[in-house]
Amino acid sequence: MSSHKAYQNLKHLSKSFKDKSQHLKYLIQTENRFENFSIQENGFFYDFSKQLVDKTVLRELFELAGQTEAKKKFSQMVSGKIVNKSENRPALHTAARDFTQDQILLNDLDVIFEINRVNKQIKSFTSKIHNKKIKGTTGKSFTDAVVVGIGGSYLGCEFVYNSLKLGIAPLIDLHFLSNVDIDNFGQIIKTIDPETCLWIIISKSYTTIETMANLNQILLFLKNNNLDPANHLLTVTAKDSPGDDPSIPGLDSFNMFDFIGGRYSVTSAVGGLPLSLAFGFDTFHRFLKGCHKMDLHALNAQEEKNIPLMAALISIWNSNFLDYTTLAIIPYCTALSNLCPHVQQLYMESLGKGVNADGKLTNHRTGVIIFGEPGTNAQHSFFQLAHQGSPFPIEFIGVVNPVYNKAQAISNGVSNHQELWANMIAQAMGLAKGKMDDNNAKYFSGNRPSSTLLINDLTPESIGMLLAFYEARTVYEGFILGLNPFDQFGVELGKVLAGDIRDQIKRKNTDKTYNFYSLDTTTKFYLDILFKGSL
Template sequence: MTAPIHTKRLDQLDLHNTLKARAAAMQRPENHLKRLLAEPDRFEYFSANGGGLFFDYARQRLDQETVKDLVSLDGRLGLRERFARMCDGAKLNVTENRAVLHTATREFGNVSIQVDGRDVMPEIRDVREQIRIFSERIHQGELRSAGGRPFTDVVVIGIGGSYLGTEFVSTALAAFADKKIRLHYLANVDIHNFGAVARAIDPQSTLWVVISKSYTTAETSANTHLAEEFMLDNGIEPARHMVTVTAKGSPGDDPDRPVLRTFHMFDYIGGRYSVTSAVGGVPLSLYLGYDRFEAFLRGAAEMDAHARTATPEENLPLLAALISVWNTTYLGYGQQGIIPYASPLAKLAPHVQQLNMESNGKAVDTQGKMLPEPAGVVIFGEPGTNAQHSFFQLAHQGKAFPIDFIGVRQPQYTQYTVRSKGVTHHQELWANLLAQARALAEGQDNPDRARHFDGNRPSSILLLDDLGPINVGRLLAFYEARTVYEGFIWGINSFDQFGVELGKKVADSLRAQIALRNDDPDHRFAGIDPISEDYLEMLFE
């Protein structure tokens, strides 16, 4: 028999009260970060290498005893055990009775992963091979538009997890996009999104990639219908210019509605965890080439292996998750900043925002019991140095929030070495990264209170050697594993999103009323709240 999965959560442990006491002690003046940072060997003790990345958490509000207590949660809560069982196909999505196997999409070993008595790896390998062949045929000119022209534009139609991760990766790796294909995203049902895309593309050489597991998401369905009408208006047969990424048997996988190609996605991969599946694989392989997409997958796989097997003291995503929970549950920080000092990572924060907040913004545990307080943290961010001229006034003097600073040793463009004030652009960037982390931690005394900074504001630095496909894959998997570990610690299910579905149900009723008015100008709105009725009347004025 399979051993039961751990169901305990952090607040049910005796250690919970110990950590509360340690958090109270951390408020004492002697535990201000500027004093903690003066400890010998702090940088060595509070940093770790793993999975191809370097993680420095010396500027977090932690002492060695607290770190030991946090690390002990691995054994007390079976954290790495749960992660391993997730990777092996255990049904950790308990509310939907599903396995959680985004890690399988970047598995290249000769392994078998069983779900309901069936090995899922053959179909995953098949889809990867289908993506490779399809993208290469496009690049080699074997597959062309209806008019015989090479495809020059790809439009991704999809919302949420159907595009955010892909947009992060395509933005991060745009410097490697040499396939003469432009990539666009049509996510929002706002007509301005469609209008902007329509102006940017050449309809005669555009391939539309519709990404939807169920093929019933309202926004994606509306945009798909509009795209089809747009093609017909331009004399284009949609079936010759459309690809679908969807579940087997969905309306997007219907032989009676032929498309150029269909790629399958599976119910054991959630949308926000899906960028290494066909969801990201199809557009990224078209944009970057399959070889670069595979290198990205292999980087993610390396971080998966690290997250699964590294000791707690050296396990980067586990350490980051423990620190995040410490900051949120015990020190009371409700926000988390992600500030990459690398412009190509501009879309990292929006991706992690969905990944983490949709996963861990929960009020009940895996047993359906209410938590003593809701889990999760608000994620936001912007690349440095832009962020410094945007919201860092608040970061230094307003309500504090922990920050993940991300640095890159080698930029994507090395040919520009002109110096300003004695340093190159990349060196200037590093000076600012290190300065912000130091200034936030240490603060500044000044008799002029407007120029006084308390400091004691925590941050970590995550360091990448470069921004190639492998490291972008490692970075993606780091944040995925961190999110999963946070959920394990809080005792919640990080793999459902019923809060998203509630708003959709309400929208369904309002949409029905609008449709009735469209058909009958005399229709009176009824059966909805009075405020919404007033707003709908405005829509038709």
């Protein structure tokens, strides 16, 4: 990216913003600022008028997008070209919710046909569960399901489930067993009836250490409760993986595909099976429609009206030219509490790279740190730092219509939902304008950038658009930065080292007299404490 002319021009333009000669309190007062620096499309709104940009900066950012061929690469991704070069794969998460193409061929495999085949299987199976045609070992109907997976195998699904369950009563309650921590398992089994619970094992390779450890714990639990795994287990895995073996006891197995990465997999069987169990397949289908609507916008909208592309460019401007290293995501909606953990993985695993798509070391900043908390909670947690400490951009998210539509009490002349919005609007304005005060402790410098996203409601369609926005924004940012946003080799090193330590623990388990003398002092200390059981 740094070799492009637009990059050099943007470096020059950033100087006036860094020395604060372009302060937000003046920028937001320029004529037609709000109209020219916001985009509305299909019930989705993006306001970047409080970002440290002007028309000249935007023009150069669009030039950067053009010079890096961002839209062309996005189009190639959607059509099935090899965009994940390090693993020689396409990235076809958009195909999982594509209602316009009849066929996408990949090495003679009809991608659309395969996705539709799995969705039909999900629809048929979940309908039988809801109609009580499939029951557990003791003949009882299912009331709960535990999603067993880690990272992309659960984060997106958990976000969507918790976003929707406020407005749509679950037919099956979902729980999420992601951590190999035994207390995660212990907490879940306190909330479920073993006889009426399904266990959904999600792993593409069916070899993920944490997930397989939890599977063994589940098998022990079922055995101790005299329940047959064949009546309680489901798998979502790659075709021909160990988990796809018909000889393994289980109710059914649903395929996931190499051309859809884990953190982009919510609209595949990874999210499709649990969400259809929870809400019915028709609700999942509505969610797919919302994703598809945003996909089409991201693909077809012109640069200046393309919301995910604009957000990606703003993010690159903030990180690479204004030197911000962090982004806070603050949804003013409790139901969106799990959005930030999902985006953390989606964004930081996709863009936290030290090499470009060609394998060469990068010489510019790539991904930033994502964190967040729902508002107004965040205001009483870290907004002191946001207003007066080290500055960082913020992304506010508002929901126009709350789910709760019964009588609302009036406090200080406003309802709760109106109070929520008053805070969201005020925080963005306060960060931008600041406040003069002779008392330095009450002085606010302002000039702190933020954007605001709005969705209409918490319907499956709106949540689908929100999810697909963050996916498209991440992909666009990766393409402009020259990265491969679809591999994740950075997670491997710790796993390898853990394997070496695991071998030592295994040896101790089989030979109680074994000592860890061959290990370094630190590792030996921790393992001795583990087996001793106390400090």
